[in-house]
Amino acid sequence: RARLVREAAKRAGREVAIMADLQGPKIRVGKFAEGKVFLQPGQTFVLDAARTELGDIDAVGLDYKALPREVKTGDVLLLNDGLIVIVVDRVKGEAIYTTVRMGGELSNNKGINKQGGGLTAPALTAKDMEDIRTAMSFHADYVAVSFPKNATDMEMARQLCSVAAEDGHRPGLIAKIERAEAIPHLEEILLASDGIMVARGDLAVEVGNAVVPALQKRMIKLAREHDRVVITATQMMESMITNPVPTRAEVSDVANAVLDGTDAVMLSAETAAGKYPLETVIEMAKICHAAEGGEAFELEADFTGKTFSRIDQTIAMGALFTAHHLGAKAIVAMTDSGSTALWMSRHLIQVPIYALTSKIATQRKMTLYRNVRPLLIDTSADRDTALAEAEADLKARDIVQTGDVYAITCGEPMGSPGGTNMLKICRVG
Known part of the structure; x- marks a missing residue:
């Protein structure tokens, strides 16, 4: 796949x-002789960790053998994603005796949850x-x-x-x-x-x-x-x-x-x-x-009371602020690890962020970051060549056109993880 x-x-x-x-650790009931049973409200039903034979209308085995030691009288257990509710009456040895509060069809290997949690x-x-x-x-x-x-x-x-x-x-x-x-x-x-x-x-x-x-x-x-x-x-x-x-x-x-x-x-x-x-x-x-x-966003409010101790994070925030106020068509982050693009994506802004990286693993990881379009580009050249190639790539993809303003962040020397230390505002052409 x-x-x-x-x-x-x-x-x-x-x-x-x-x-x-x-x-x-999906905690489940065992299998039934006929594949499923239909539990009625008010009936008794036993979850038996020691049971080896297939289940029936009265009892079924467990794949989580520790369950009898983790429940007590009065606990509520939810079967099949909460569609069936049973209440623990007593625990005896490896068997949990319950009464069905809300019934329904229970089939092989359905999950068990304890209301309120607490299973180890x-x-x-x-x-x-x-x-x-x-x-x-x-x-x-x-x-x-x-x-x-x-x-x-x-x-x-x-x-x-x-x-x-x-x-x-x-x-x-x-x-x-x-x-x-x-x-x-x-x-x-x-x-x-x-x-x-x-x-x-x-x-x-x-x-x-x-x-x-x-x-x-x-x-x-x-x-x-x-x-x-x-x-x-x-x-x-x-x-x-x-x-x-x-x-x-x-x-x-x-x-x-x-x-x-x-x-x-x-x-x-x-x-x-x-x-x-x-x-x-x-x-x-x-x-x-x-x-x-239809989103409303207040970029300035995001920065109120915030301090940034890292240079690369400060550059990322500066790019957002500048691009927003200049009405830039794009923010371009040349990144090795993807950190700069991640920081930018934590703030809602209607300027698209294009993250340019030379690493395929970084490109794939950044596809999950909101408002980030990761692109693969060769960043092994010197800074000016790489920046020129980045702009040419954006033009070729019809992201920017002649006269458009965009912000670009990168690091010197290029290719150092966490080394973003430069913000440049460019006008295409």
Whole structure:
């Protein structure tokens, strides 16, 4: 699949980032003799970690053997993404005896969540560690870690990626915020990651649907404040799994995520298993484009009370401010690591940012940065030659025309990571 993506991107004349999404410790029921059962409200049902035979209407096995030691009488368990609700009556040995509060169809290997969180399953399983090796073998640009509880989980994932990547490839790490336990540690998880995903499915099951919208806004704001990217995901266009058009509520959901400042919106079942995958992507793109066109932004307010201790960050902020007030057609960041483009993208501005790099890995990684169009260009020449080639490339792509003003940032000497120290204002021709 990774090879297909690279080939398709090449045919389209562009690069995209590939994110490898680790499964994580999905806590599940076992299998049923008939594939599924239908639980009725008020009936008793047993989750039995010691059970070896297939499940039935009375009981089913567990793949997470520690569950009986992590629940107590009165705990609420949510099965199949919260569609079925059961309450723990008592725990005896390896068996959890429950009463069904809200019934429904329960089929093989459906997930289990504990309301309010509190399960101790590690964020990285043996399968995840093997999957990291696979992701590094095809140079995944990002690795998404499921169910991290704290910064340590992210640091461990980064170390595993480093060990698995024999050629020095370093992917960006995305923390999927989907556990109640992650919320108090949100800032430390952010700082240990390159970005976060607002993974609304499992998160909503654990903390409750009503809490998620405010959490989403908070997470997006915090990510941007800490110069991290943010992805908003789960059920964004859910009705398009079976319908060719979205609901008005789904349109508003996608648009509001964009207006809040998310870098990306992500589809799941809509494109993985839905009937209208292409139509869904087209509809989502239209919504994002329209939402961006209606944004209000106050660049000066972004800088009020801020101090920048690094020269490269100060240059990046200066480019934004100058381009905004001059009405520049573009901001051009010549970058080795992508940091300058990332900092610029944390502020809403209607001047497009073109990030020029000589590294294909940097180009792909920057495709996730909001309002950044990453382009591959040879920056090995001396500064003046490289700047002239950059302008020629922008003209050839019809980004700027004779007479247009644009801002360009670069470093001297060129090609040094973190070395951006120059801002130049140019008029084409």
